[in-house]
Amino acid sequence: MTLPMGNIISARFGKDDSCALKGYRADGGYDAYLAAIHGKKGTPDDITAMVKASGLKGRGGAGFSTGMKWSFVPKNTGKPVYLCVNGDESEPGTFKDRQILELDPHQLLEGVGITCYAIGAHTAYVYLRCEFRDGIRKTEAAIKEAYAAGLFGKDIDGSGFDLDVHVHIGGGAYICGEETSLLNSIEGVRPYPRNKPPFPAVEGLWSCPTIINNVETIANIPHIVKHGAEWHAKLGHPDDPGSRLWCVSGHVNTPGVFEIETGYSLQELIDGPCGGIRNGKRLKAIIPGGSSSKVLTANEVEKTTMDTPGIRAMGSSLGSAGIIVLDEDTCMVQANLNLMRFYAHESCGQCTPCREGTPWVVKILERVASGHGRKADLELLLDIAHNMEGRTVCALADGACWPLTSIIKKFRHEYEAKIQQGPEADAGTTAGASAPVGAA
């Protein structure tokens, strides 16, 4: 196998008792944190500079430079600084943060500790979706252990550094993964996303400077502080370095989470670790970065390298690294409809284009899928998308438009066939065992 399989974030996943503090400490865990809070890794600003130089980009979806984000925290405002860890993980196709929470929560907590030290925070909230029962239990148990061992609390290890870490449980809404919705969710108000600016780094939780980072992003921090910026910058693709957890789901023989350094070939991932397409079928399409990214056709997949420049060249994005694989039997009208139902369900309703647009898209796609579509429907769908994209408070609406329009444009013939054939054709084209049909 020529794939650059990584063994950093997932290194401890297979170990017995991988969640216990004892084992984590035995593997050198919390050494980087303790060194940092004792000033042995330089000033907090030095650590921020190190993370910036490492080239680490956020793993939550937007891919923003982590060190750069931290550097936006204003100094000496007299207000407390907060860290919020984003473990809402609700982007369809994404299931990597859950692995960290369930298999190595101390790795995340060490990252939380170092991050708080670097940004000057003394309180961190780890926001977890309430469906993560197991991840919540394990993270809470790990926090308890860390307090009991004197790793959190007051004057930690005699360093003078204080830190409180709490789990905050969500209510099962996708929108709360959007960072400003997450802040409102923690504050206990309806979690409508906020207008930006001001950005959370300047005015976040209770109007105080706040850094929001994804679980996997934070899990990278101990390794960077331990091995140095240069070490990280050399992993994978030079313009988008690092070792990421890639989630593969859908019609492959062996789906799962694979840690691989950036810059590999998507086709090789599917053919190699994922064991190829199920039941000897051929590949039809891949949605490569969680459901909110633009679809790739089988031909495009062959040419795609998995790093930011590589995927951009194909017109898509790495997003949250949720790779959804669809085989030749998949009806791309039904697949689109399934996703659009998701966005319509999860729209918070704050902005008119998104609140009204997403359900209309569902209605029109339902009509097309059932063979009752009209000739003008495809242009109508693209027009609705045009009126949503870039015109809303948050990126949920954009995230709906990207799969919607790219699937229509790249698989237009399937839509046209449905419209032309009329209702009788329905049973024949969607009856495949794997054909997804969303429910109301």
Next chain:
Amino acid sequence: MFDETITAELEDIRGRYPVAKAALVPVLHVVQREQGWCNAEAQQWVAGFLDITAMEVFEVVTFYPMLYHAPRGKHLIHVCRTLSCDACGGQELWQHLKAKLGVERGGTTDDGRFTLRGAECLASCGTAPVILIDGERHENLSHDDVDKLLESAT
């Protein structure tokens, strides 16, 4: 409204935030764990506990799919309805459950034992199809597996 142990748990949660209102969703989860759903009386109590209005509680309870402001069956089943699951047996499993329980989405069986709900992606797409029973995750399910799980839910 709650005994000493639970009141202490709720006070501990409230103490994690500089503003009590922030404890709202976590507190509602405890209420729900204790009594199944957040009725008007509980919402009123939570409002008092966090020093906010009942409307502020209502606004939040009614936003979240996993907070319940209506009664439900004894056991809650959530079936993931999103693409990766649906494409890998979730669609068939959903039909199976609807037929077996004789209810539509959101419905409760006549004996009050089960409420069937759809859910959006549960972040277990690689082990589809996935359901939650009373909040606990079950993956890679055959129809037989699900039947056994339902039988064991007393």
